Amino acid sequence: xxxxxxxxxxxxxxxxxxxxxxxxxxxxxxxxxxxxxxxxxxxxxxxxxxxxxxxxxxxxxxxxxxxxxxxxxxxxxxxxxxxxxxxxxxxxxxxxxxxxxxxxxxxxxxxxxxxxxxxxxxxxxxxxxxxxxxxxxxxxxxxxxxxxxxxxxxxxxxxxxxxxxxxxxxxxxxxxxxxxxxxxxxxxxxxxxxxxxxxxxxxxxxxxxxxxxxxxxxxxxxxxxxxxxxxxxxxxxxxxxxxxxxxxxxxxxxxxxxxxxxxxxxxxxxxxxxxxxxxxxxxxxxxxxxxxxxxxxxxxxxxxxxxxxxxxxxxxxxxxxxxxxxxxxxxxxxxxxxxxxxxxxxxxxxxxxxxxxxxxxxxxxxxxxxxxxxxxxxxxxxxxxxxxxxxxxxxxxxxxxxxxxxxxxxxxxxxxxxxxxxxxxxxxxxxxxxxxxxxxxxxxxxxxxxxxxxxxxxxxxxxx
Numbered sequence: 287x288x289x290x291x292x293x294x295x296x297x298x299x300x301x302x303x304x305x306x307x308x309x310x311x312x313x314x315x316x317x318x319x320x321x322x323x324x325x326x327x328x329x330x331x332x333x334x335x336x337x338x339x340x341x342x343x344x345x346x347x348x349x350x351x352x353x354x355x356x357x358x359x360x361x362x363x364x365x366x367x368x369x370x371x372x373x374x375x376x377x378x379x380x381x382x383x384x385x386x387x388x389x390x391x392x393x394x395x396x397x398x399x400x401x402x403x404x405x406x407x408x409x410x411x412x413x414x415x416x417x418x419x420x421x422x423x424x425x426x427x428x429x430x431x432x433x434x435x436x437x438x439x440x441x442x443x444x445x446x447x448x449x450x451x452x453x454x455x456x457x458x459x460x461x462x463x464x465x466x467x468x469x470x471x472x473x474x475x476x477x478x479x480x481x482x483x484x485x486x487x488x489x490x491x492x493x494x495x496x497x498x499x500x501x502x503x504x505x506x507x508x509x510x511x512x513x514x515x516x517x518x519x520x521x522x523x524x525x526x527x528x529x530x531x532x533x534x535x536x537x538x539x540x541x542x543x544x545x546x547x548x549x550x551x552x553x554x555x556x557x558x559x560x561x562x563x564x565x566x567x568x569x570x571x572x573x574x575x576x577x578x579x580x581x582x583x584x585x586x587x588x589x590x591x592x593x594x595x596x597x598x599x600x601x602x603x604x605x606x607x608x609x610x611x612x613x614x615x616x617x618x619x620x621x622x623x624x625x626x627x628x629x630x631x632x633x634x635x636x637x638x639x640x641x642x643x644x645x646x647x648x649x650x651x652x653x654x655x656x657x658x659x660x661x662x663x664x665x666x667x668x669x670x671x672x673x674x675x676x677x678x679x680x681x682x683x684x685x686x687x688x689x690x691x692x693x694x695x696x697x698x699x700x701x702x703x704x705x706x707x708x709x710x711x712x713x714x715x716x717x718x719x720x721x722x723x724x725x726x727x728x729x730x731x732x733x734x735x736x737x738x739x740x741x742x743x744x745x746x747x748x749x750x
Contacts, residue, residue: 317378317742318370324382325366329359332389335626339397342627351396354415355389361422368429369735375742376735377672383665384716384731388418388724390658391717393626394638394645401632410638410719417721421728428732435736439680442494449487450530452480457537469540469711481543482726485550485691486733492551493683496558499523500679524564527551528571535579541586542710546694548572553690554683557673576708593708608635612644612703616655623651638719644703646717659700662715666693672738685737688730 336355340347362385369376396411406412432438438445455471470477531544552568579586592606602610611634619629631637631645638645647655669689676682692715699718702709713723 315370315374317375318366321366321369321378321381324378325362325385328382328386328389329362331386332359332393335390335393336396338626339393339400340627342625343397343400344627351411355392358389358392358415358418358422361419361426365422365426365429368426369739372433373429373735373739375739377668377738379664379668380731380734380738383661383668384728387658387661387716390646391642391714391719392418394631394642394649394717395719397627397649398632398638398645400627413721414719414724417724420721421725424725425728425732428729429735432732432736435681435684435733435740436678438490438684439494439497442491442498445487446491446495449484449491452484452487453530453534453538453543455480469538469543479720479722481540482722485543485546486688486726486729488547489550489554489684489687489691492554493680493687495523496554496683497679500558521567524551524555524567524571528575532575532579535575535586536583539583539585540711541576541579541589541708542698542712545572545576545698545710546691546712548575549694550687550691553694554687557686558679558683589708589710593705596705608641609703609705609709611635612637612641613705615644616647616652616704619648619651621652623647623649623654625649639713640699640709640711640718641703642718643700643714658717659696662693662696666690669734672734672741676737676741681737681740685734688733692727692730 337347392414395414399409399411456469469479469481471480527548531548534544535541555564580590588605592601592609595601596606596609615631615634626649629649631648634641666689670686673682673685695712695715698710699712699714701707713720715727
């Protein structure tokens with residue numbers, strides 16, 4: 287008996303020694319090495335962009351601002367090191383793309399500050415640098431403490447409640463931060479857009495809700511036009527989200543957020559059920575809601591008028607002035623652009639936020655805009671790939687929903703400034719000036735990193 291116990295003890299100690307030896311073996315981190323190479327490339331482009339802006343706008347290089355940007359680079363490196371330690375298998379493209387887009391947006395915001403001679407905390411670029419640092423710290427904290435993203439599934443309805451509360455905050459008396467739309471909350475020390483954080487909370491809620499109710503939503507319905515259509519009683523969730531989106535448009539005068547949330551839910555509903563009929567029903571509801579809003583709400587009707595008749599002289603001198611100026615700026619840039627720091631993006635009002643893409647289009651040209659759109663396309667495709675590769679339904683829906691949200695927001699903004707669709711009040715992800723948007727989008731980056739690491743690290747079952 288003692289000999290048997292001794293044998294088992296020796297086996298356990300041998301196994302422990304083997305495990306320790308294996309841990310000491312350095313496993314090549316292919317994904318992280320690839321990410322590091324891409325990050326070096328992104329740092330080089332961002333630094334060059336800021337230097338070119340300074341040379342083009344003031345004929346000399348101000349090393350002080352480049353040093354400030356070095357702090358941002360250090361935070362990205364810190365995130366990269368954390369991924370090497372905590373999430374070795376995370377997607378290697380997400381962080382470099384977000385870093386490059388953030389840097390390009392910062393360079394253009396800084397270019398506008400140079401023209402308007404804004405310095406210190408009054409400069410949008412200074413505040414954007416500070417918010418970028420906060421956003422990266424938030425992403426680092428999410429990666430560090432959210433070890434298992436599936437924990438979020440337990441709090442599905444809490445996230446739904448938080449999302450609704452965040453959407454309601456701007457219409458509470460005493461909290462509204464002003465503006466054409468009630469989307470800002472003023473806390474005295476700073477203002478923020480709760481809708482940007484609400485989209486993340488609602489994405490978690492939609493994913494958890496659809497996982498729980500997918501069986502009822504995918505039940506057999508009526509077969510028509512080669513598609514299976516849901517029964518009337520199954521339309522309830524879609525109609526509720528549609529009414530919530532209309533409520534955002536009516537109460538907050540925020541067309542963009544309403545369309546974004548409804549579009550995100552429809553996309554996640556399609557991924558959960560696989561029924562094309564849900565997409566068609568969602569498109570019909572969205573178009574009908576937009577049409578009703580344009581007829582009933584004056585500010586929505588004005589946006590439609592600016593879209594349809596932007597070059598009308600009466601509108602050009604008033605409501606469509608910004609839209610037309612942005613189009614003329616992109617036309618002035620042509621194929622290759624005027625060069626960073628050498629265009630006139632300052633002629634377009636609010637070029638650092640709503641119209642940052644036309645500003646970049648003027649100085650980088652059509653080729654530069656195409657490159658930026660390709661970055662968004664790769665970012666979205668990687669996020670959707672992360673979702674489709676997942677083995678649990680919650681992670682699949684969450685990754686797909688967050689990625690589609692970025693893609694839809696880009697489409698809404700790019701379509702608005704190029705007069706493809708009516709302009710709304712959203713921000714271009716990572717590029718535009720705005721702390722709330724930047725923090726929210728970097729949190730999305732962190733969630734995608736966590737999901738992708740779990741997907742790649744999870745053992746696969748091999749049959750055969």
